[in-house]
Amino acid sequence: MDLVLEVLDHYLLDSFYSKIAPVSLSKQIPTKWIQFLDLNDGIIAKNTTLLLQTIDSTNSLPKISEDIYGYTPFLFNVTESTFTSVLPRYNLVREFASLLVMVSIAAWFLYLSMATFSYIFVFDRTIFNHPRYLKNQMAQEIALAVKAIPVMTLLTVPWFLLELNGYSRLYWSHPGKGWKQYLKEICAFIFFTDCGVYFAHRWLHWPRVYKALHKPHHKWLVCTPFASHSFNPVDGYGQSISYHVYPMLFPLQKFIYLGLFTFVNFWTVMIHDGNHMYNSQVVNGTACHTVHHLYFSYNYGQFTTLWDRLGGTYRRPEDSLFDPTLRNDTSVLEHELQEMDREMKEVEGTDDEREYEDNVKKNN
Numbered sequence: 274m275d276l277v278l279e280v281l282d283h284y285l286l287d288s289f290y291s292k293i294a295p296v297s298l299s300k301q302i303p304t305k306w307i308q309f310l311d312l313n314d315g316i317i318a319k320n321t322t323l324l325l326q327t328i329d330s331t332n333s334l335p336k337i338s339e340d341i342y343g344y345t346p347f348l349f350n351v352t353e354s355t356f357t358s359v360l361p362r363y364n365l366v367r368e369f370a371s372l373l374v375m376v377s378i379a380a381w382f383l384y385l386s387m388a389t390f391s392y393i394f395v396f397d398r399t400i401f402n403h404p405r406y407l408k409n410q411m412a413q414e415i416a417l418a419v420k421a422i423p424v425m426t427l428l429t430v431p432w433f434l435l436e437l438n439g440y441s442r443l444y445w446s447h448p449g450k451g452w453k454q455y456l457k458e459i460c461a462f463i464f465f466t467d468c469g470v471y472f473a474h475r476w477l478h479w480p481r482v483y484k485a486l487h488k489p490h491h492k493w494l495v496c497t498p499f500a501s502h503s504f505n506p507v508d509g510y511g512q513s514i515s516y517h518v519y520p521m522l523f524p525l526q527k528f529i530y531l532g533l534f535t536f537v538n539f540w541t542v543m544i545h546d547g548n549h550m551y552n553s554q555v556v557n558g559t560a561c562h563t564v565h566h567l568y569f570s571y572n573y574g575q576f577t578t579l580w581d582r583l584g585g586t587y588r589r590p591e592d593s594l595f596d597p598t599l600r601n602d603t604s605v606l607e608h609e610l611q612e613m614d615r616e617m618k619e620v621e622g623t624d625d626e627r628e629y630e631d632n633v634k635k636n637n
Contacts, residue, residue, distance in 0.1 A: 274372065274376075274433045274436055274437060275338070275342040275347075275436070275437055275527070276338075276347075276348065276527055276528070276531065277375065277379075277531070278342065278368070278371060278372070278375070278437070279342070279346070279347060279348050279349065280348065280349075281371065281375060282355075282362055282371075283348070283349040283352075286367075286371055287352065287354040287355050287358070287362075288354045290358035290360050290367060291354045291357040291358045294358050294359045294360050295357065295358060295359065296313050296315040296318045296319075296356070296357050296358055296359050297315065297359075298359045299312060299313060299314050299315040299359050300315070302359070310364070310366070311361070311363065311364050311365065312359050312360065312361070312364065313356065313358060313359050313360070313361045313364075315359070317356050318356050318357050324353065324356060327356065328350075328351055328352070328353065328355075328356070331345065331346065331350075331351050332346065332350040332351060334346070336348075337445075338444075338445035338446075338527065340439035341363070341437070341438055341439040342362065342363060342368070342437040342438070343361060343362030343363030343364075343368075343437075344362075344363055347445075365434065365438075368434055368437055369430055369434060372426075372430045372433050372434070373423075373426055373427060373430055376426045376429065376430065376433070377422060377423045377426045380422045380425070380426060380502075380538075381419065381422055383535065383538045383539075384418060384422065384501070384502045384538065384542070385415075387498070387501075387538060387539055387542045388497075388498040388499045388501060388502075388542050389498075391498035391542050391543065391546045392497065392498050392499070392546075395498075395543075395546050395548050396497060396498055396546050396547055396548060397546070397547040397548045397549075399600075400495050400496075400497065400547045401630075403495045404606075404610060404629065405494040405495050405610070405613065405627075405629060406494075406495050406629065406630045407492070407493070407494075407627055407628060407629055407630060408628045408629060408630050410493065410497065410630070411497050411499055413492075413503075414493060414496075414497060414499040414500045414503040415499050415503075417489060417503040417504070418499065418501075418502040418503040418504070421502065421503070421504050421505065421506040421509060422502060422506075424506035424507075425504075425506045425509045425510050425513070428506065428507070428510040429510060429513065429517065432517035435521065436520065440521065441520045441521050442520055442521065442522065442523060442524045442525065443520050443524075443525055443526075443527050443530055444524060444525075444526060444527065445526070445527050445528075447524070447526075450526075455526055455529060458523075458524065458525050458526065458529060459529060459533065461519075461523060462519055462523075462525065462533055463576050463577075465515060465519050465523070466515045466516050466519060466537075466575065466576075467557075467574055467575050467576045467577050467579065467580060468515070468580055469514065469515020469516075469518065469519075470512050470515060470573075470574065470575035471573050471574045471575070471580035471581065471584065472580075473511050473512045473514065473515070474512060474573040474574075474575075475573050475584070475586070476511075477508060477511065477512070478569070478570065478573070478620075480620075483620065483621075484621075486505045486507050486508040486511070487505070487508050488505075488621065489503070489504065489505045489508070490503060490504045490505070490508060491566065491569065491620075491621075492627060493566060494566055494567060494613065494617075494627075495547065495563075495566065495567070496545040496546075496547060496563070496566055497545070497546075497547070498542050498543075498545050498546045499545075500545045501541045501542040501544075501545040502538075502541065502542075512575075513537075516533075516534070516537060540575070540576065543558075543559060544557070544558060544559050544561075544562040545559070545562065546559055547559065547563065549563065549590065549594040549595050552589075552590055552594075552595055553578075554578065554589075555577055555578060555579075556576070556577060556578070557572060557574040557575060557576055557577050557578050557581070560590035560594050560595070561574070561578065561581075561588075561590060563590065563594060564588050564590050564591075564594075567609070567612075567613055567616075568588065568612065568613065568616045569616045569617065569619075569620045570586065570616065570619075570620065571586050571587065571588035572586065572587065572588055573586055591609075593605050593609070
């Protein structure tokens, strides 16, 4: 996140913090608190000659992506506004506030843009005709996701703070590393996080945990792309933990990390789009995840079917998901609905507050 944060600091946040928290405030803060909170004491900013010398000397340093963010520039030169806020770039309060807002906005943008793109160009709209599609479902999905994203971000920011302060194994460049090593890192990330999501997801299906956290996401028996981030925020955060643990334990190139962060969001939208283009025995794609929403207790994995196969929870998607003729067969649909209801009662009991689009429950 240091690369993104430096871009924002250079173009926006240095100036913003200089205005809302000017360095002149340091006069009103005891010295011990300035030191304890890592604030700017204003000595450099008060002396124009010293300020210009500091800017020149800082910008003359080698452009290295340091482990700890905020002390030296990497992508851009520092400017006068870099030193005129009581909250320097490396201050934890500033970093926390910046990340909370920045990541929330980025997450909203990724969710809404990707889900909208999928809805327009990929989503199978015959899902609207399914007897288990809910009344005003898409609006409910969006409302829950938009509310959940800032809370998920709040829970996630401490991981980013650890990264910014040198506690991860993220790096920008490494002598001798080429595309083969980078490819290995990507594969290792997918393998590790696929395992982490599987076990987190299975934990979320423990009865008490399911009722407390995961049930809101399973309100959507048949999904639109907007269901992808429609979670209880603690649920969404819990499933994401392995994405943040990985770079704490294993080396990962920073730009690849940002790319994987985007890819995970894309994948999450994609497996909820209802467009069953393939029936892979390896990839845990849209069809596998559709089975999970229909029947609850199968296909917990994120990227592959490996952990479901090892854990005995893999279920091959039915042929009716891929064959329009079977999908429109009344007897096939009736069998699907009966099994859905049976699985739902086993997991949730008789407590079903869903309001279906046709206002008919259970007896379609």
